[in-house]
Amino acid sequence: xxxxxxxxxxxxxxxxxxxxxxxxxxxxxxxxxxxxxxxxxxxxxxxxxxxxxxxxxxxxxxxxxxxxxxxxxxxxxxxxxxxxxxxxxxxxxxxxxxxxxxxxxxxxxxxxxxxxxxxxxxxxxxxxxxxxxxxxxxxxxxxxxxxxxxx
Amino acid sequence: xxxxxxxxxxxxxxxxxxxxxxxxxxxxxxxxxxxxxxxxxxxxxxxxxxxxxxxxxxxxxxxxxxxxxxxxxxxxxxxxxxxxxxxx
Numbered sequence: 638x639x640x641x642x643x644x645x646x647x648x649x650x651x652x653x654x655x656x657x658x659x660x661x662x663x664x665x666x667x668x669x670x671x672x673x674x675x676x677x678x679x680x681x682x683x684x685x686x687x688x689x690x691x692x693x694x695x696x697x698x699x700x701x702x703x704x705x706x707x708x709x710x711x712x713x714x715x716x717x718x719x720x721x722x723x724x725x726x727x728x729x730x731x732x733x734x735x736x737x738x739x740x741x742x743x744x745x746x747x748x749x750x751x752x753x754x755x756x757x758x759x760x761x762x763x764x765x766x767x768x769x770x771x772x773x774x775x776x777x778x779x780x781x782x783x784x785x786x787x788x
Numbered sequence: 789x790x791x792x793x794x795x796x797x798x799x800x801x802x803x804x805x806x807x808x809x810x811x812x813x814x815x816x817x818x819x820x821x822x823x824x825x826x827x828x829x830x831x832x833x834x835x836x837x838x839x840x841x842x843x844x845x846x847x848x849x850x851x852x853x854x855x856x857x858x859x860x861x862x863x864x865x866x867x868x869x870x871x872x873x874x875x876x
Contacts, residue, residue, distance in 0.1 A: 696860050730860065
């Protein structure tokens with residue numbers, strides 16, 4: 638479930654980042670801090686965007702960073718940052734990014750349910766702008782919990 | 789109807805797309821299965837429709853399936869309009 642993988646401690650608000658690489662680094666560092674991934678996983682997340690283009694900006698204003706289980710995942714988990722100022726990723730229609738997620742999964746199954754709940758959150762009207770407008774991680778966490786319990 | 793949701797690794801945006809497409813199929817009362825795949829495996833798979841981000845869709849040009857590029861994966865209307873073009 639999404640909130641088991643994304644506890645309040647792995648949410649940070651008003652994070653300063655100059656460019657998309659820094660966004661990836663900062664959201665990935667939360668996974669590293671909690672010992673969910675190895676440092677090389679963050680490099681792999683960034684490289685994935687270099688290789689495949691900015692399609693990780695999956696919806697308006699939101700980027701979802703990840704790499705493969707074999708790129709250094711120790712335990713399945715997710716992190717979320719809201720940005721101090723929006724950052725351009727070079728996406729043709731979903732820029733600029735205001736909110737970024739990162740996840741690592743130890744296999745192709747463990748995060749599936751959480752991703753489905755995350756999709757519910759993204760499909761909620763204006764949810765990204767509302768998350769972006771929150772001041773604290775507990776407000777973001779409570780808002781996401783609320784969407785999930787309403788669906 | 790077999791729909792394939794494809795992304796670079798088969799475990800991120802493809803999952804999101806699968807959910808969006810499933811919602812549309814359900815709402816429209818269309819029978820179909822939606823499976824996920826990574827872009828290199830997808831090249832060898834058979835499907836009626838492939839949904840993917842634009843950058844991924846480009847890599848699948850020439851596939852026997854209809855390839856549909858979705859820009860905003862959280863936008864049910866975009867998914868609906870684009871896949872309904874091929875379903876009737």
